[in-house]
Amino acid sequence: xxxxxxxxxxxxxxxxxxxxxxxxxxxxxxxxxxxxxxxxxxxxxxxxxxxxxxxxxxxxxxxxxxxxxxxxxxxxxxxxxxxxxxxxxxxxxxxxxxxxxxxxxxxxxxxxxxxxxxxxxxxxxxxxxxxxxxxxxxxxxxxxxxxxxxxxxxxxxxxxxxxxxxxxxxxxxxxxxxxxxx
Amino acid sequence: xxxxxxxxxxxxxxxxxxxxxxxxxxxxxxxxxxxxxxxxxxxxxxxxxxxxxxxxxxxxxxxxxxxxxxxxxxxxxxxxxxxxxxxxxxxxxxxxxxxxxxxxxxxxxxxxxxxxxxxxxxxxxxxxxxxxxxxxxxxxxxxxxxxxxxxxxxxxxxxxxxxxxxxxxxxxxxxxxxxxxxx
Numbered sequence: 001x002x003x004x005x006x007x008x009x010x011x012x013x014x015x016x017x018x019x020x021x022x023x024x025x026x027x028x029x030x031x032x033x034x035x036x037x038x039x040x041x042x043x044x045x046x047x048x049x050x051x052x053x054x055x056x057x058x059x060x061x062x063x064x065x066x067x068x069x070x071x072x073x074x075x076x077x078x079x080x081x082x083x084x085x086x087x088x089x090x091x092x093x094x095x096x097x098x099x100x101x102x103x104x105x106x107x108x109x110x111x112x113x114x115x116x117x118x119x120x121x122x123x124x125x126x127x128x129x130x131x132x133x134x135x136x137x138x139x140x141x142x143x144x145x146x147x148x149x150x151x152x153x154x155x156x157x158x159x160x161x162x163x164x165x166x167x168x169x170x171x172x173x174x175x176x177x178x179x180x181x182x
Numbered sequence: 183x184x185x186x187x188x189x190x191x192x193x194x195x196x197x198x199x200x201x202x203x204x205x206x207x208x209x210x211x212x213x214x215x216x217x218x219x220x221x222x223x224x225x226x227x228x229x230x231x232x233x234x235x236x237x238x239x240x241x242x243x244x245x246x247x248x249x250x251x252x253x254x255x256x257x258x259x260x261x262x263x264x265x266x267x268x269x270x271x272x273x274x275x276x277x278x279x280x281x282x283x284x285x286x287x288x289x290x291x292x293x294x295x296x297x298x299x300x301x302x303x304x305x306x307x308x309x310x311x312x313x314x315x316x317x318x319x320x321x322x323x324x325x326x327x328x329x330x331x332x333x334x335x336x337x338x339x340x341x342x343x344x345x346x347x348x349x350x351x352x353x354x355x356x357x358x359x360x361x362x363x364x365x
Contacts, residue, residue: 024264024327033292035300043300045292056329094325095318100311147311147318153229153265159285161308174288174307 024054028146030160030177034067037163037170041078042069048162048175052101059090061103063142065162067173080133082111082171084164086142098158101146109140109166140164146177154181224341225269226250231262237269242344260328268324268341277317284310 031047046067052059068081086107093100114133121128141164148158156179163172224240228250238252246260284306291303326338 032289033300033303035297035304041297043295043297045295054327093315093319094327095315098314098318100315100318145308145311145315147314159288159307159311159314161304161311172301172304174292174304176285176289 024181026052026179026181028052028148028158028160028177028179030158030175032173032175034065034162034171034173034175036079037172038168039078044069044079044082044171044173046173046175048160048173048177054092059092059101059103061088061090061105062086063088063105063107063144063162065142065164065173067171078114078116079169080112080114082109082169084109084140084142084166086140086164088142088144090144098147098149099156101144101148104141104143107140107142107164109138109164109169111136111138111169113169136169138166138169140166148177148179150179155179156181224343226341227267227269228258229264229267230258231264232258240266240342242342243338244344263328265328266326266338277314281310281314281317284313 028050029047030049032045033043034046035043044067046065048063048065050061050063052061063084063086065086066081066083069079084107086105088103088105088107090101090103112133112135114131117130117132119128120126142162143164144160144162146158146160146162148156150156157176158179159174159176161172161174164170225237226240228235228238228248235250235252235256235258238250238256241249241251241255243249243260248258248260248263248266250256250258288303288306288310291299291306294300294303326334330338
């Protein structure tokens with residue numbers, strides 16, 4: 001429910017922006033990794049997509065990022081896959097060839113995690129292992145830094161470090177992306 | 183019997199991270215190798231709603247209109263301008279190798295499914311991006327996106343032949359010439 005509320009706030013904030021003031025719309029789509037910051041286990045791969053527009057005071061962007069682990073199970077709370085949808089504000093500095101963007105905001109994190117239990121069954125005199133999954137939904141505080149090399153007015157390639165603070169599920173990722181500008 | 187402690191296993195990873203960080207940041211802050219950027223007068227490429235003007239001289243920005251001199255005078259409404267890119271000469275191809283030296287290994291390491299290796303890739307990628315940004319931002323600005331901020335406008339004014347308030351009579355003359363060229 002909280003995830004839906006956060007998504008509604010993000011959508012409302014986006015819709016309330018005066019569209020005529022937004023300039024230089026751009027879309028980034030990237031692929032890479034986003035391992036979690038704490039604990040051990042398998043790494044995670046995934047992709048992200050953002051839509052961003054420039055305003056007179058800065059830049060606003062809507063981010064979607066999903067990531068998944070190649071391993072299907074792990075320890076308690078091990079993440080199988082996770083998705084973060086966020087609304088971010090930031091600033092872009094234009095260099096000789098590239099654009100450097102720093103942004104941060106708020107979002108919703110949703111993940112499927114595994115819980116592995118091991119216990120000794122005194123009835124059958126054997127160790128028993130059970131793996132169950134659960135869905136978690138949490139508040140995320142994401143932040144990005146990204147650099148894009150512009151090959152033309154509407155096309156660029158770049159790299160981004162993107163991450164989010166999520167209680168018990170924080171992560172940081174490195175992804176390369178393609179930028180299409182309007 | 184040998185006992186393996188987690189700290190021992192992680193020590194090489196930590197050391198590698200430290201080396202990567204120091205090398206990357208060292209490259210990023212080295213002032214002696216800041217590339218030169220020479221601006222050839224105030225010639226620029228202007229991208230606006232009506233198309234692209236290449237190699238025109240920036241004359242003035244007055245009354246929300248940019249006046250440029252190319253094959254002929256042209257007046258471009260400021261609202262329709264997307265970018266002004268100064269014609270610059272640069273000699274810093276080696277920056278590409280340094281940045282790619284970070285980003286390509288980081289991308290290669292991304293193919294691993296080991297979480298420790300992925301973390302190294304993230305750090306390398308971050309250092310590469312910061313290095314890239316440091317170099318980009320250490321050079322004079324040569325691309326102006328519109329509408330520019332106040333500081334950008336001051337920077338851009340340095341590249342106009344007639345900045346604000348200077349030789350207003352000439353501006354009016356240019357204005358009339360521009361209007362004549364539009365007709």
